[in-house]
Amino acid sequence: MTSLRSNTLSRWPTDELLCWVLRGTATIAGTIVLLIVVFLIVEALPALYHVGLPRFFTDPSWHPADGLYNLTPMLWGTLFAMTGSVLIATPLGILSAVFCHYYAPPTLARPYRRLIELLAGIPSVVYGFWGLVVLVPLIAEIQPPGPSLLAGILILTIMILPTITLMADASLANVPQQYLRGAAALGLPRWATIQSVVFPAAKSGLCTGVILETGRAIGETMAILMVCGNVVQIPSSIFDPIRTLTANIALEMAYALGDHRAALFVSGLVLMAMIVALVLAAEWISRGRVYG
Amino acid sequence: MAETLSRSQNPREWLAFALVWGSAALVTATFCWLLGDIVWHGLSHVSWTFLTAPPENAGRRGGIGPILVSTSLILGVCLAVSLPIGIGTAVLLAEFTSDQSLFGRMTRRSLDVLAGVPSIVFGLFGNAFFCKTLGLGFSILSGGLTLACMVLPILIRSTEEGFRAVPASYRLSAAALGLSRTTTLVHLLLPAAVPGLLVGLVLGVGRAIAETAALIFTSGYVDRMPESLLDSGRALSIHIFDLSMNVSGGDANAYASTLVLVIMLLAINGTASWLATYGLHRKVVTV
Amino acid sequence: MTPVEPITGPRVRHPLEERPACPASQPIVEVDRLSLYYGGKPAFQDVTLSINKGCITALVGPSGCGKTSFLTCLNRLTDLIAGCRVSGRITIDALDVLAPGINVIQLRRRIGMIFQKPNPFPLTIRRNLEFPLREHGLRGREQIARIIETTLRDVGLWDEVKDRLDSPALALSGGQQQRLCIARALALLPEVLLMDEPCSALDPLSSGVVEDLIVGLRERYTVLIVTHNLAQARRIADYAALFWVQNGAGRLIETGAAKQIFEEPRDPLTAAYVSGMRG
Structure with missing residues (x-):
């Protein structure tokens, strides 16, 4: 309900500090999703690179040991x-x-x-x-x-x-x-x-x-x-x-x-x-x- | 009179009546069946020795002592990390950002998505980030951190609700007296928001204890007594999974462990709804 | 449950003529062409007004004409409302209130505010008074105790609560709560007191007690009071200002000595309003 920008509290150092701490925690909480997506992509890249997206649907079967990756x-x-x-x-x-x-x-x-x-x-x-x-x-x-x-x-x-x-x-x-x-x-x-x-x-x-x-x-x-x-x-x-x-x-x-x-x-x-x-x-x- | 008239005129009303009561009965019966089955088979095996003894013969015999310790350690790590981050974010969203601000909107949306992420995906992420990238390996620490990411949305949402339930007059009168926002927050808003915070805490604990998929490849399977947070530790839910799927003849102990887990969760849920009602009640009385 | 407030008996009021005059007109608050917008929609526009020191100024007018919004500009509570924009100029004792760099905390300490609904904090009576004092840097235990006693005496609450200072403030009656809020504001030694319909949420008896208290604040404090109750304004105010909605925004129609506003209004709208024909 309150907006940070309009409030002039620069003379109150604890308020400033608190604000930055809170923003820090919120940034952590907000970036977890990004982090998850990034890590999924990074870890998935080798397969996307070596196998290629189409083969996940066109391979004859799911036998990873034999290099067959059909997810269908x-x-x-x-x-x-x-x-x-x-x-x-x-x-x-x-x-x-x-x-x-x-x-x-x-x-x-x-x-x-x-x-x-x-x-x-x-x-x-x-x-x-x-x-x-x-x-x-x-x-x-x-x-x-x-x-x-x-x-x-x-x-x-x-x-x-x-x-x-x-x-x-x-x-x-x-x-x-x-x-x-x-x-x-x-x-x-x-x-x-x-x-x-x-x-x-x-x-x-x-x-x-x-x-x-x-x-x-x-x-x-x-x-x-x-x-x-x-x-x-x-x-x-x-x-x-x-x-x-x-x-x-x-x-x-x-x-x-x-x-x-x-x-x-x-x-x-x-x-x-x-x-x-x-x-x-x-x-x-x-x-x-x-x-x- | 009018009702009986229309009912007799209208077979659709009768059908609907039967369907509605029928589905309620079906749901209740299923629930009783499930709970009754677990209590019936599990109760005879639960004892003090079962709760404290280490598992033997892959869990077929013995108890769940080390597993309860690992579970609480994982939970402890999870709360130690998620509580400060969760409360901080909730305070920022409820008190320090307007609903229109870009930062607030982005954070909120990303938390919405986070709340929907399947637990197995948390498991993949935890394995890749905490175990591999940060080098924590299969450990209680990795498991707890993964769970922390998972319970954050629940924790933040209900803490935020708690803050929003605090009457706006507290903020106005505090501001009119020239109190700083830190003071207002610490002395007035935080105490008033405690019920919401507790509900969030309890719900988060419930979700964390119930979780299995996110822990399989983060905290691991080892059923020994953990010696440090970097040891692998088996959570109760994983123990149930392992006993029922991978250990033939483990059903008796699996039933008993399930009963322990269900009792814990029923207690937690009961606490949550008691807190929610009690918190509301107190608010009504004091304002 | 809560003790009955002392009944003051049928209250005898000074007619306008007999009221002790407030000190010679010496402006303390100067408002120059003040306008306030909520998300682009004007609440009031172009208000120019000066408030005399030690006097009671009543802001009257129908609801929704921006009187309360006007009050909140003076202590910058408008900062707490998202999408609210203020233009114009306010000076209080040569302090430029709307300047971006001023210390809002200090400003709000110098300007107390009382709200329509009594809003003590959910703490004990003592903590309600002590907590803001400590926040503003007062530490001495005895000094604080003395201030608490003085202010509670000032608002006539001391004898009613001195034996239960550590019981919850919210257990007090509505009128007592409102007087506690006034005491809480007075404890910070403000120069100006803003009151937003302080009596309208109270029962008639408590309302009378609070009203007497406000009259007692004259000379020591500058009081700005918003009220819907014309009779009340007539009873207590030295000066009055009439707000009215024109073209969708609140405007200041007429301002002057209360006697003149109520008895010889210049503006026809004022005449209609004070005679009860409109509003």
Whole structure:
């Protein structure tokens, strides 16, 4: 709320000092992202130089030991897992938020919200572990082998559900009360009100929520790594094992050397690009809400 | 009356009603299943010996003593670095820059992106920067520093919220009395912003403890008792991962470790929401 | 919970004629063609005004005509508002207030300000007074204690709070809080006191107590008070200045001795306003 420039405090040395210290810390905090991008690029350069960008998509397979670097199966893996989980989690999350606001009695809404917050705080490795020991054997009974795209989608769904629910909850809370009163005065029933008044009014918040959950789904590593089987292939059914970009990094980073290591940093760059695109999209949407 | 009328007229209302309650029930059931499973299988293995003893036979037997020590050391490094930077940045953003200034906008945007960066990418960065470039190797220090980068956005955001919740009249009356900004900050704003700061701290700790992917190739796998910050140390979450994926027959101890981790996080989240409510409550009472 | 403030009984006011005259007109604040813009939009324009030492000057007028903004220029609180631009010239005792290089901290020490809503810090009563004093370099424990007692006596709060100086200031009643804020400003020995509707957020009883206190400050301090309450301005002011919105910006319409403004206004707008027909 205050602007530094207009304030003349040159006679107060502690203020000057404080200002410079604060600017220093903020500069550190602000440059971390740049640093991350720079390091990803620097480490990825050997691969981009020796292998070249097209070969990451045209090589016959991913066999880094033989100099083959096809990332496409992993990209598809990430994309399938992400799409599946977002498709399930979005309606579930939005309905959960609707439940909190318009259906549940207050004695139920509050504990339900707390429960969602708790879900948000549970570490991915715990979800992964649970998926591994509970979900995977169940899926194996239906259709072996068990570790599969389906297991990944289900675990991811549970993981990103709190993100969309909390976002949707917040944006439903921001819907002006007079809209609801207006709808009630017209004698609209509950769901009709929600569908035709609440959702349009909360649209941008809901969209931001979807974008955030998508980001989380793309970036998730441990749980996916534990339940997806990690076979490099383009799946032909949801019971096939897959490997995502993130899992690939986590699995191979420990022993990767040279171009192989650099190739993993290339996939890191790809992930980073996706996230930046999503953040920009989210910002664009929320700006639309502010000025539109 | 009106409601029953429209419901009976409109099957869509009924469907929506069923769907909404159904999804809430589904989510609750899943949560109970997950938590119940962990508590059921884990509880019998958790004991004082388990918490203090070193792991044996790759973790199949023994406890998690050294792992808890490594986890807290990593957390300590993370907080020691991220707290000063985080608070400083939050103060600058909330009190010393206008929302329109270029510096403020750039910092804010870069923090937004930072908040979205996947943890595995933090791992790659930490490995390349702290382990390789700075030569810290696989160590508790590298892991803690990597986590510090990761929790900064959370810490900054909620500390900033805390400062913005301080009534503007404090600043005006302090300025009208001719107090310097340093004094205003230290004596008036900082104490008033403490609830927000604590919430940020607790949320940051929660995220740091939960983290696995960023630590695999920064702090490493070694499950011995660390002797210095430059030793590799295994965090609790990595221990769970390793036991369940790489050690056959490690499930019992993996369950117990998971239970310990979940209890820690539930306690942390509980503290955060208690602080948030308590902080708000106090504000209402005093102003 | 909080003790009831002493009731002063039906207050008898001096009619305008009988009021002790303030010292011979000797300007201490000179404002020359002052304008203030928020992000390019004018709050008030071209205000030229001089304030006499030791007198109470009331700024009256409808809301939104820039009276409060005018006050904040005098102690440069405008610095704290982003996108705010001030032009013109203000001198206080030959000090050029708007000059870029002046010591704002010193300036604000010399010019106290009281806000509409009482705003004591969330500290104890004693710390509220002691903390600004220490900040301005006063160290002696006894000296500080003496100043605290004197200023609290000055605002008539001493007998009410002397036994609980270490209890939270926010536990005081609204009127007590406002008097504490006045004491806090007086402790720094300001030359000019700016008051932004100091009574409007208080109940009638506390409002009366604070008003009496303000009258008691005449001669020792120069008081500039913004008020919506015409009756109050009539009761306490030596001089009055009427602000009005014209062409989307606040302007100074008329200024002069309070008696003249209220009884023989020259400007028709002033006449309409003081008679209650407009504003």
